[in-house]
Amino acid sequence: MTTIAVPASEPQIAELLGDPGGAEALATSLYKAATPFETFGERASDERLISGWKGYAYEAYRDAAGSAGPEHEAMHQSVRRVARAVTFYADTLQTLKRDRDDLRDRKQRLDADRTGLLADIEAADDASASTIADLQARARDLTSRYRDLITDHDSWCRRVTDNEDQLRQSFASAKGLNGALSATGGATQDATDAMNEPGAPGGGSTPAEVKAWWDGLSAEERAAVTAAYPETIGSADGLPASARDDANRILLDDDLATLGDKEADGTLTADEKMQLANARAARDGLHRAESYVDPTTGAKPGGTLWLYDPTAFDGDGRVAVAVGDMDTADDVAVFTPGIKSEMTDTDFYTDKMTNVYESARYNGDGSSVAAMFWLGYDAPSGPTDPATLTEGRAEDGGRRLSDALDGLRASRPDEAHLTAIGHSYGSTTTAYAASEDDFAADDVVLIGSPGAGPAENADELSVGSGHVYVGRDSRDGVAMLGDEGWVGKGPIGLGTDPSSEDFGATRFEAEDVDRSSLPNFGDAHGSYLDDDTESLYNIGKIVDGHGDDVEEAEQSYDPWYSGAVDPEWDRDPTANEPGRSETGPDAT
Amino acid sequence: MKRLLALSLLAVTPLMLLGCSGESSDPDGDAEAQREAIHRTFGSALTTAGEHASKVAGEGRWNLCGLETQGVEYLASATVTPPAGTTPAATVTAITEALSSDGWTTSKQKSQPPWAQLEQDDLLLTVQVEKLTPEVVTMSIRGECITGPDGWATSMSEEPEPIEPS
Numbered sequence: 001m002t003t004i005a006v007p008a009s010e011p012q013i014a015e016l017l018g019d020p021g022g023a024e025a026l027a028t029s030l031y032k033a034a035t036p037f038e039t040f041g042e043r044a045s046d047e048r049l050i051s052g053w054k055g056y057a058y059e060a061y062r063d064a065a066g067s068a069g070p071e072h073e074a075m076h077q078s079v080r081r082v083a084r085a086v087t088f089y090a091d092t093l094q095t096l097k098r099d100r101d102d103l104r105d106r107k108q109r110l111d112a113d114r115t116g117l118l119a120d121i122e123a124a125d126d127a128s129a130s131t132i133a134d135l136q137a138r139a140r141d142l143t144s145r146y147r148d149l150i151t152d153h154d155s156w157c158r159r160v161t162d163n164e165d166q167l168r169q170s171f172a173s174a175k176g177l178n179g180a181l182s183a184t185g186g187a188t189q190d191a192t193d194a195m196n197e198p199g200a201p202g203g204g205s206t207p208a209e210v211k212a213w214w215d216g217l218s219a220e221e222r223a224a225v226t227a228a229y230p231e232t233i234g235s236a237d238g239l240p241a242s243a244r245d246d247a248n249r250i251l252l253d254d255d256l257a258t259l260g261d262k263e264a265d266g267t268l269t270a271d272e273k274m275q276l277a278n279a280r281a282a283r284d285g286l287h288r289a290e291s292y293v294d295p296t297t298g299a300k301p302g303g304t305l306w307l308y309d310p311t312a313f314d315g316d317g318r319v320a321v322a323v324g325d326m327d328t329a330d331d332v333a334v335f336t337p338g339i340k341s342e343m344t345d346t347d348f349y350t351d352k353m354t355n356v357y358e359s360a361r362y363n364g365d366g367s368s369v370a371a372m373f374w375l376g377y378d379a380p381s382g383p384t385d386p387a388t389l390t391e392g393r394a395e396d397g398g399r400r401l402s403d404a405l406d407g408l409r410a411s412r413p414d415e416a417h418l419t420a421i422g423h424s425y426g427s428t429t430t431a432y433a434a435s436e437d438d439f440a441a442d443d444v445v446l447i448g449s450p451g452a453g454p455a456e457n458a459d460e461l462s463v464g465s466g467h468v469y470v471g472r473d474s475r476d477g478v479a480m481l482g483d484e485g486w487v488g489k490g491p492i493g494l495g496t497d498p499s500s501e502d503f504g505a506t507r508f509e510a511e512d513v514d515r516s517s518l519p520n521f522g523d524a525h526g527s528y529l530d531d532d533t534e535s536l537y538n539i540g541k542i543v544d545g546h547g548d549d550v551e552e553a554e555q556s557y558d559p560w561y562s563g564a565v566d567p568e569w570d571r572d573p574t575a576n577e578p579g580r581s582e583t584g585p586d587a588t
Numbered sequence: 589m590k591r592l593l594a595l596s597l598l599a600v601t602p603l604m605l606l607g608c609s610g611e612s613s614d615p616d617g618d619a620e621a622q623r624e625a626i627h628r629t630f631g632s633a634l635t636t637a638g639e640h641a642s643k644v645a646g647e648g649r650w651n652l653c654g655l656e657t658q659g660v661e662y663l664a665s666a667t668v669t670p671p672a673g674t675t676p677a678a679t680v681t682a683i684t685e686a687l688s689s690d691g692w693t694t695s696k697q698k699s700q701p702p703w704a705q706l707e708q709d710d711l712l713l714t715v716q717v718e719k720l721t722p723e724v725v726t727m728s729i730r731g732e733c734i735t736g737p738d739g740w741a742t743s744m745s746e747e748p749e750p751i752e753p754s
Contacts, residue, residue, distance in 0.1 A: 284742070295720060296720065337655065337656070338655070338656055339656060340656050340657075341656070344738070344739070345658070347742050348652060348658050348741065348742050351652045352652075352655070362720075423655055423656075424655070424656060513712065514732045514733065521657075522657065522733075522735065523654075523732070523733055525655070526653070526655040526656060526657050526659075526733070526735075527655075527733065528655065529655060530653045530654070530661075530733070531651065531653075531663075531730075532730065574696075575712060575730070576712075576714045576728065576730075577696070577705070578701050578703055578716070578719075585718050585720050585726070586665040586714065586718065586726045586727075586728035587647075587665040587666060587718075587721070587724075587726040587728070
């Protein structure tokens with residue numbers, strides 16, 4: 001007799017209790033509840049000293065007001081930490097719900113296969129040896145798949161319990177007056193212990209050390225530090241993008257709820273108004289990234305809030321939003337914008353990142369892609385800002401960009417292909433970053449560049465001249481400012497023109513059909529990332545790891561006997577031409 | 589001579605920087621004019637294309653453009669289903685020829701992949717078979733980038749609206 005061992009139908013997929021929407025509503029209520037503590041604490045501190053009032057009663061008032069300020073600030077922070085823990089709980093619950101649906105679907109497919117196998121066995125009287133072997137193979141395969149499902153289900157159940165435990169502990173740590181007044185009220189013991197371990201971010205640890213610290217934490221500890229210390233986790237170079245994203249979303253939710261409430265009751269200060277505008281721009285950009293659909297697959301590659309600091313740089317803010325999975329994408333692009341860029345532009349620039357993503361995918365080799373808008377430096381505020389005419393902000397920004405890319409590199413266990421793209425003043429910033437010896441990018445793209453900062457030629461950038469690419473529209477007034485030739489242009493540019501033959505980079509076609517007949521700062525300077533342009537086509541090729549396939553353009557040159565010559569001036573630009581300037585589908 | 593050139597560029601630069609935005613003084617008016625022009629021109633082109641198709645479905649929407657100076661352009665596109673028994677490549681050729689007879693000037697044409705560009709009144713019309721949808725023909729027109737004050741571009745609706753043959 002032949003035996004075919006058909007596995008049992010298991011596990012029973014557990015129910016998931018809890019409603020993410022209800023938890024989010026609770027978090028919003030808690031954010032609102034925290035604000036009066038802050039307001040009272042500030043007022044108690046401000047009005048502690050009253051001139052003209054003396055005596056025992058005044059001394060008693062002064063002492064009471066003196067302790068009320070710090071106590072209420074501590075209570076404000078404790079309630080806020082609990083609110084953030086609830087936000088994290090709600091976000092995790094949402095993820096767990098999706099994962100449960102996946103487990104349920106897998107179970108249903110397995111059960112259908114099992115039913116089919118039982119029917120085939122039932123019908124297989126006097127079956128041949130090969131039929132029996134086939135049935136046995138199907139049974140073994142089914143057993144293996146059921147086993148995997150059981151493992152994944154167990155893991156999911158642990159995550160459910162961890163999520164509930166974390167929230168319970170957060171509530172417990174803020175319970176009672178002592179808990180609420182403690183400096184760590186609302187933070188779980190797991191969180192405070194983990195943050196005191198070597199390699200924790202915020203204490204001068206390198207990105208590699210931070211990565212090692214994170215790898216050594218349990219899932220429970222990771223959840224705890226994310227909920228309790230989102231400011232630190234959200235900007236920690238070396239952490240996986242998904243961890244930073246989790247933390248930054250907590251901060252974003254906090255700002256939207258807290259500042260939105262203040263706006264509604266008319267108590268928003270001028271600084272908070274800017275902070276709220278920045279938060280809403282980050283929210284819109286993130287929503288755009290999450291809504292984007294990859295036309296080559298029909299799937300949504302997702303969005304990541306990699307950096308969120310809406311009060312930095314006197315209210316201009318720091319932010320980074322990515323389209324695609326920064327933790328797993330084969331090809332990662334990081335774009336640094338130029339002057340005028342502020343956090344309120346996040347939504348607009350995220351749209352540009354969808355263009356870069358799409359171009360790399362549409363004309364790519366099938367590798368996965370992520371494209372990130374990075375505004376982690378203090379960009380000059382406009383053409384009339386004196387900082388625009390000097391390289392100080394670019395130099396400082398270059399260091400910050402280099403640190404960010406170091407963190408990105410350290411966060412990945414694999415060797416992703418990394419491209420740094422800079423536009424206008426951002427190209428000078430990128431050149432400063434790339435002039436550091438250990439710059440983490442593989443390829444550098446400078447577009448609309450007023451000069452390559454410290455590098456007089458492409459070989460001075462650490463990626464080597466073979467990996468430096470330059471896009472310059474022949475009418476781009478900003479890109480004409482860089483030095484070339486033996487006379488140069490004095491102090492008006494920001495270094496050598498990287499599109500010139502003196503510099504020695506690979507120049508790619510980047511003419512725009514609306515470039516106009518004269519030099520300008522409009523279409524010619526601003527179309528490099530527009531759909532169906534030569535520039536975006538070539539940038540997509542470079543991001544995809546195929547810089548050798550760009551449509552090359554002849555470098556500009558500056559003979560001693562005349563002015564600078566740009567061979568691209570007389571070439572007719574193309575738009576939406578397959579293999580040259582088509583960057584995505586026209587109709588969906 | 590070279591120094592003169594450098595000095596004159598130096599003198600002109602602040603002026604260029606100050607006026608560099610190229611921002612429209614009436615972005616809403618310019619945008620509406622562009623939208624109307626493209627609806628009219630593209631609708632007419634779709635009517636012509638419809639004579640060589642079993643089905644034509646067109647739509648238009650605002651698309652973000654620019655970088656430091658932010659703007660929008662109106663993007664019109666259509667999916668054209670070839671008649672039974674006709675290949676998409678043959679349909680591209682037939683539509684291109686019909687549009688040429690209709691006053692469009694063919695500026696570029698390729699057979700592999702089937703693709704053509706035609707011009708009329710500073711508008712560039714692309715007719716092609718795209719690699720993701722090789723069973724149909726697509727047509728598209730894109731307007732020039734219109735820039736406006738901060739926040740104006742992202743306030744424009746990117747929701748598609750139908751464009752009917754006219």
